[in-house]
Amino acid sequence: MNIAQNLKKISISIPQNVSLVAVSKTKPNSAILEAYNTDQRAFGENKIQEMVEKYENLPKDIEWHMIGHLQRNKVKYMAHFVHLIHGVDSLKTLIEINKQAQKHHRIINCLLQLKIAQEDSKFGLSKSDVESMVISEEFSALKNINIQGLMGMASFTQNKSMIRTEFKTLKTNFDSLKKNITVNFNLSILSIGMSGDYQIAIEEGSTMIRVGSSIFGIRNYD
Numbered sequence: 001m002n003i004a005q006n007l008k009k010i011s012i013s014i015p016q017n018v019s020l021v022a023v024s025k026t027k028p029n030s031a032i033l034e035a036y037n038t039d040q041r042a043f044g045e046n047k048i049q050e051m052v053e054k055y056e057n058l059p060k061d062i063e064w065h066m067i068g069h070l071q072r073n074k075v076k077y078m079a080h081f082v083h084l085i086h087g088v089d090s091l092k093t094l095i096e097i098n099k100q101a102q103k104h105h106r107i108i109n110c111l112l113q114l115k116i117a118q119e120d121s122k123f124g125l126s127k128s129d130v131e132s133m134v135i136s137e138e139f140s141a142l143k144n145i146n147i148q149g150l151m152g153m154a155s156f157t158q159n160k161s162m163i164r165t166e167f168k169t170l171k172t173n174f175d176s177l178k179k180n181i182t183v184n185f186n187l188s189i190l191s192i193g194m195s196g197d198y199q200i201a202i203e204e205g206s207t208m209i210r211v212g213s214s215i216f217g218i219r220n221y222d
């Protein structure tokens with residue numbers, strides 16, 4: 001498994017307006033450095049503790065993306081450095097992120113996770129949840145967060161047409177929210193697509209893909 005070659009292969013196959021987050025969860029610092037040495041700067045992790053350890057031991061110009069489900073009581077550990085939080089799925093979590101961001105005099109970039117998969121196991125908000133949340137007073141009071149876009153995960157399936165349909169739904173919701181909600185909101189990022197489905201995601205409007213195993217090899221555990 002040659003990380004540099006894998007990265008190059010993916011980078012040249014994606015359009016310029018699509019950014020690549022290299023998902024390095026469970027992988028050692030040496031693997032991240034191999035990618036870093038080919039100029040990859042955006043890395044994604046799904047556990048806050050693991051991301052903090054990597055942040056402390058790796059070059060400081062890495063952009064760290066939190067892509068996993070958030071435990072609110074751990075937001076404080078990453079508030080001083082996290083670049084983008086992908087999986088925000090509640091107002092409560094946004095309030096906590098805002099509070100921790102304030103302590104560090106930062107504005108933290110977030111994506112709202114929309115539920116698009118049929119599976120019950122996937123987290124996320126519905127479009128109407130987002131619509132009612134953003135007009136609430138509590139939401140308007142959050143000055144230290146910046147909602148930059150939406151994130152979604154398709155069902156875990158080999159059925160490509162089902163995955164495509166789910167991505168299409170998310171893109172439709174993205175376009176509609178972008179058009180109809182102009183206060184407190186500036187949607188520009190659509191984070192969809194992983195190793196198995198990023199080509200479909202790009203065809204359906206992804207602007208940010210999160211790719212792990214196609215770069216770093218399969219994981220033994222998550």
Ligand SMILES: *Cc1c(COP(=O)(O)O)cnc(C)c1O
Nearest residue numbers: 023046067194195210211212213
């Ligand atoms: C692990 C993970 C990825 C990357 O998955 P691969 O199939 O290895 O590319 C992308 N997004 C999220 C939210 C993940 O947890």
